[in-house]
Amino acid sequence: MKFRDLAELAFRNLREALLRNSLTTMGVAVGVASLVAMLSLGVGLQEMASQRLSRSGLFNAIIVTPNANPGAFGRPRRPNAEAGAATTRHPLDQEARQNIQQLPNVIEVYPEIRFPTEIQYEGNPYPTIVAGVPPSARTDGAYDGMKGAFFSGPAADEAILQIEFARQLATQTDTLIGKEIVLRYAEREALPPASGRASSNSPAADSNADGFDAGSSGGFSVVPREEKLRIIGIVETQPATGYGGIGQGRVLIPLQVAEKLRAAQTNDFRAVLGATPGKPTYQALTVLVKEPSEVKDVEDAIRPMGFGTFSLFDATNSLRLVFAVFDLLLGIFGSLALVVASLGIINTLVMAILERRREIGVLKALGAADRDIRSLFFVEAGAMGLLGGVLGVTIGWLIGSAMNFGTNVYLRRQALPSIKVSSVPWWMVAVAIAFSVGVSLAAGIYPASRAAKLNPVEALRYE
Amino acid sequence: MPMTNGDLAIRAQKVTRHYQMGAALVRAVDDVTLEIPAGEFMALLGSSGSGKSTLLNLFAGLDRPSSGDIFAHGRNLAEMNSQALAEHRSHTIGIVFQAFNLLPRMTLEENVELPLRLAGVERADRASRVREAVERVRLGARLTHRPSELSGGEQQRAALARALVNRPTILLADEPTGNLDSATGDQIMLLLREINETLRMTIVMVTHEQPRAEKFAHRMIMMKDGKLVAEGAHA
Numbered sequence: 135m136k137f138r139d140l141a142e143l144a145f146r147n148l149r150e151a152l153l154r155n156s157l158t159t160m161g162v163a164v165g166v167a168s169l170v171a172m173l174s175l176g177v178g179l180q181e182m183a184s185q186r187l188s189r190s191g192l193f194n195a196i197i198v199t200p201n202a203n204p205g206a207f208g209r210p211r212r213p214n215a216e217a218g219a220a221t222t223r224h225p226l227d228q229e230a231r232q233n234i235q236q237l238p239n240v241i242e243v244y245p246e247i248r249f250p251t252e253i254q255y256e257g258n259p260y261p262t263i264v265a266g267v268p269p270s271a272r273t274d275g276a277y278d279g280m281k282g283a284f285f286s287g288p289a290a291d292e293a294i295l296q297i298e299f300a301r302q303l304a305t306q307t308d309t310l311i312g313k314e315i316v317l318r319y320a321e322r323e324a325l326p327p328a329s330g331r332a333s334s335n336s337p338a339a340d341s342n343a344d345g346f347d348a349g350s351s352g353g354f355s356v357v358p359r360e361e362k363l364r365i366i367g368i369v370e371t372q373p374a375t376g377y378g379g380i381g382q383g384r385v386l387i388p389l390q391v392a393e394k395l396r397a398a399q400t401n402d403f404r405a406v407l408g409a410t411p412g413k414p415t416y417q418a419l420t421v422l423v424k425e426p427s428e429v430k431d432v433e434d435a436i437r438p439m440g441f442g443t444f445s446l447f448d449a450t451n452s453l454r455l456v457f458a459v460f461d462l463l464l465g466i467f468g469s470l471a472l473v474v475a476s477l478g479i480i481n482t483l484v485m486a487i488l489e490r491r492r493e494i495g496v497l498k499a500l501g502a503a504d505r506d507i508r509s510l511f512f513v514e515a516g517a518m519g520l521l522g523g524v525l526g527v528t529i530g531w532l533i534g535s536a537m538n539f540g541t542n543v544y545l546r547r548q549a550l551p552s553i554k555v556s557s558v559p560w561w562m563v564a565v566a567i568a569f570s571v572g573v574s575l576a577a578g579i580y581p582a583s584r585a586a587k588l589n590p591v592e593a594l595r596y597e
Numbered sequence: 598m599p600m601t602n603g604d605l606a607i608r609a610q611k612v613t614r615h616y617q618m619g620a621a622l623v624r625a626v627d628d629v630t631l632e633i634p635a636g637e638f639m640a641l642l643g644s645s646g647s648g649k650s651t652l653l654n655l656f657a658g659l660d661r662p663s664s665g666d667i668f669a670h671g672r673n674l675a676e677m678n679s680q681a682l683a684e685h686r687s688h689t690i691g692i693v694f695q696a697f698n699l700l701p702r703m704t705l706e707e708n709v710e711l712p713l714r715l716a717g718v719e720r721a722d723r724a725s726r727v728r729e730a731v732e733r734v735r736l737g738a739r740l741t742h743r744p745s746e747l748s749g750g751e752q753q754r755a756a757l758a759r760a761l762v763n764r765p766t767i768l769l770a771d772e773p774t775g776n777l778d779s780a781t782g783d784q785i786m787l788l789l790r791e792i793n794e795t796l797r798m799t800i801v802m803v804t805h806e807q808p809r810a811e812k813f814a815h816r817m818i819m820m821k822d823g824k825l826v827a828e829g830a831h832a
Binding site: 143500 | 714
C-alpha cells in the first residue's frame with residue numbers, strides 16, 4: 135500500500151475515536167511541552183551566559199605579556215626556567231606588536247594603557263584610573279544599554295564614565311553627559327643621552343609617540359599635564375580593559391587619545407632598566423582573534439616568540455561542559471512525561487486493535503499484507519506523535535515565553551535589566567518533534583506487531 | 598485425459614486442516630483432493646461444521662493446510678510466505694462473506710476502492726475501475742451512501758463489487774445469500790451466474806441451500822466431517 139493511502143486510512147481511523155485519540159495526543163503534547171520547557175530553560179541560560187561572556191570580548195581575547203609565565207608577572211624570574219626558549223626575555227615592543235598582528239585569524243592587537251589620574255570636576259578632585267578603549271570595543275556587550283553614546287571617533291577628546299565613578303561626581307548621573315572634565319596626569323618626557331643632555335632644548339619634540347627617543351638615554355622625566363574631555367556616556371558594567379584590568383578602568387577614553395597622552399605607566403620604569411632602554415615597550419598587549427575556537431592556535435603561535443599568553447579558552451570549555459550536563463539532566467526530567475504519554479499511546483492502540491479486530495480481518499481478506507497492517511498502526515502512532523509534538527512545542531514555547539515574561543516583570547520591579555531565561559531555537563523544535571514521533575513509533579511497535587499477527591480467519595469471526 | 602495446471606483454477610491434493618481444541622483434535626478438513634477447472638461455478642454444500650468454510654479459507658490463503666497442497670493456477674499456496682499469500686488474495690482471489698463485511702464508516706465508493714488501495718493501484722486508474730465494478734452490480738446511483746444506508750441485498754452487491762474490483766480470476770463466496778431473503782438471494786445468485794458467464798470467472802460458493810446450488814452451480818460437492826462425500830453436476 136502506498137504511503138498516501140496508509141496516511142489517509144490512518145487519519146480516518148484516528149477521527150473515528152476522536153475523543154480518545156485527542157486525549158492521547160494531548161498526553162504526548164504535555165510530555166513534549168515539559169521537555170521543551172525544561173530544555174528551553176537550559177538553553178536560554180546557556181545562551182545568556184555565553185552571549186554575555188563572548189560579547190565582553192573575554193573569550194576571543196589573548197593577553198600577551200613580556201613574561202613567558204604570566205602568573206609570575208611582577209615577581210622575580212628564575213634564571214633557568216624550564217620553559218627554555220620561551221623564557222628568553224623578548225621586549226614586547228612595536229615590532230612584536232606588528233609580528234603578532236600578522237598572525238592568521240588575528241583581528242586587532244592593541245596595548246593596554248591604564249594609568250592613575252585625578253579628575254577635576256566642578257573644582258573638586260577625584261582620583262581614579264583611566265583606561266584606553268579600542269574602537270572595536272563598541273560591539274562589546276559591555277556598552278549595550280549605556281547612557282549616552284560610544285566615542286564619536288578614535289581620536290575624540292571624549293570620556294565614558296563607569297557608573298560608580300559617575301555617582302561620585304553627581305547624584306543624577308544623567309546630568310553629567312555633555313559636561314566637561316579635566317584629566318590631570320603625569321606625562322613622561324624622554325631625557326637626552328647623558329653626554330648631550332645639556333644641549334637638548336626640546337626633548338619632547340624629538341621623542342616618539344610613546345615618549346621615548348631612539349637616541350635618548352632611555353630615561354624620562356615626569357611632567358604634570360591636563361587634558362579636557364567631554365563626558366559622552368555612562369556605562370553600567372565594568373568593561374574589560376586588558377590584563378588585570380577587568381573593572382579597573384573607571385574613566386574610559388579612546389585608546390588613540392590615551393596613547394597620545396604619553397602618561398607614565400608602571401612598565402615605563404621597567405623599560406628604563408631593561409636591555410633596550412631606548413625602545414618603548416608595552417606592559418601587555420591584547421590580541422583579538424576572530425573566533426574563540428581559534429584562540430588556542432594563536433596562543434600557540436605567540437608563545438614561541440618568547441611571550442606569555444593568557445586566555446579564558448579553557449574556562450569556555452568548562453562552561454560548555456557544565457551546561458551540557460545541565461541540559462542533559464533537564465532533558466531527562468522533561469522526557470519522563472513523554473515516556474508516560476507513550477504508555478497512553480500503547481493503551482489507545484491496543485484498544486483500537488480490540489475494536490477493529492474484524493476490520494483487520496477484512497483488510498487481510500482483501501489483500502492487506504501483515505506489513506500493511508503494521509504500517510497502518512505505525513502511521514497512527516506516528517501521527518499522534520507528530521500532532522502531539524507540534525502541539526507540545528507550541529505549549530512549551532508558550533511556557534518559555536511566560537517564564538521570560540514573569541522573570542522580566544520581577545527584574546523590572548527590582549530595577550534590573552531584562553534578560554531571556556528561556557530560548558526555543560529551531561533545532562530544539564525539530565529535535566522535540568522528531569523525539570515525539572520516535573517515542574510514539576516505539577510505543578506503536580507492540581500494538582502494530584500484535585495487529586499484524588492477527589489470524590484473519592479468527593479476526594473475521596470476531597463479533 | 599487429466600487437466601493440466603493451466604486449465605485448473607484450484608487443485609487441492611490430500612489437504613487436511615486439523616485444530617487442537619483442548620485434548621481433542623478436530624479434523625475440519627480431512628484428506629480432501631479436489632480439482633476446480635477455470636471458469637467453473639462450483640457449490641460446496643454441507644451442514645454447519647462440515648468444513649466447507651474452512652476449505653474456502655484455505656483456497657483464499659487466509660488459512661494454511663496442516664498437510665497437503667493447494668494450487669491456484671498452478672502456484673502452491675502451501676509454499677507461499679505471508680506476503681505472497683497477501684498478493685494471492687489481492688490479485689487472484691475475490692471474496693464475499695455472508696455478513697457482507699463492509700467497513701461502516703466508508704461510503705460504498707470507498708469500500709469498493711479499498712482493495713485497489715491495498716494493491717497499490719495508481720490513483721488515476723481507481724475511479725474508472727470502481728465505477729466499472731459498481732455498474733456491474735447495478736449500484737451506480739449509491740456511490741456516496743454508507744453501508745447503513747443500503748439494504749441487505751445492496752450491501753451484498755457492494756461486497757461483490759469490492760470483490761470484483763481487482764479483476765480476480767477466482768471468486769470465493771461464503772454463504773452469500775445467508776443473510777438475505779429469498780428474492781434478494783436469487784438476485785445475488787443471478788448476479789453471480791452473470792459474472793461467471795460474462796467474465797469466465799471461477800466461482801466457488803459455500804452454501805447450505807441445496808436447491809439454490811442445484812439451480813445456479815455447474816457442480817456441487819457435498820462435505821461432511823471434513824471429507825468430500827458426494828459430487829454432482831447441475832445447471
